[in-house]
Amino acid sequence: MMAQCNFDCIAGRDVCGWAWNPASPTEPVSIRVLIDGQLVAEGPTGSHQPYLQAAGIGQGNYAFFIPLPGSHLDGHAGELVLAGSEGAPLYGTPVRLLLPDMRFRPVPPAPVSPSLDLAVVVAIVKDEAPYLLEWIAHHR
Numbered sequence: 001m002m003a004q005c006n007f008d009c010i011a012g013r014d015v016c017g018w019a020w021n022p023a024s025p026t027e028p029v030s031i032r033v034l035i036d037g038q039l040v041a042e043g044p045t046g047s048h049q050p051y052l053q054a055a056g057i058g059q060g061n062y063a064f065f066i067p068l069p070g071s072h073l074d075g076h077a078g079e080l081v082l083a084g085s086e087g088a089p090l091y092g093t094p095v096r097l098l099l100p101d102m103r104f105r106p107v108p109p110a111p112v113s114p115s116l117d118l119a120v121v122v123a124i125v126k127d128e129a130p131y132l133l134e135w136i137a138h139h140r
Contacts, residue, residue: 003029003084004057007092010080013067013102017092018052019045019084020062031064031090034081035099041066068099075101 005019019029028044043066053060072078077098082090 005084005090007082007090013073014065015068016065017082017090018063020058025058030085031066032083033066035072035078040069040072073100073102
């Protein structure tokens with residue numbers, strides 16, 4: 001019997017969905033991730049999801065979360081295909097989508113305005129000048 005499967009979404013770096021083979025429900029299903037026809041990742045099912053069990057899909061241990069390689073998290077549009085162990089595309093694929101852009105970009109440092117900081121300090125000292133001398137004399 002062929003595996004029953006579905007592509008759910010891309011969440012962060014992970015491709016998510018579920019797949020199971022009712023003929024051998026204890027065996028994980030191998031999932032292959034292809035982007036624009038190129039195999040980029042693969043992984044097994046095996047994560048528990050209560051919604052699967054509630055829907056009558058075995059014990060619910062058939063979800064997968066397969067991380068995409070960083071080289072494909074660049075914000076480009078592509079065709080995503082998830083294939084099961086038989087090579088057939090999962091239900092819901094192929095799908096054309098915009099892959100998330102998760103490349104590292106350093107944040108530039110915030111501009112510092114030393115004149116403003118100095119002006120604040122001078123204003124505070126100016127207002128507190130009479131008390132400053134008293135404080136110094138007291139703490140000698």
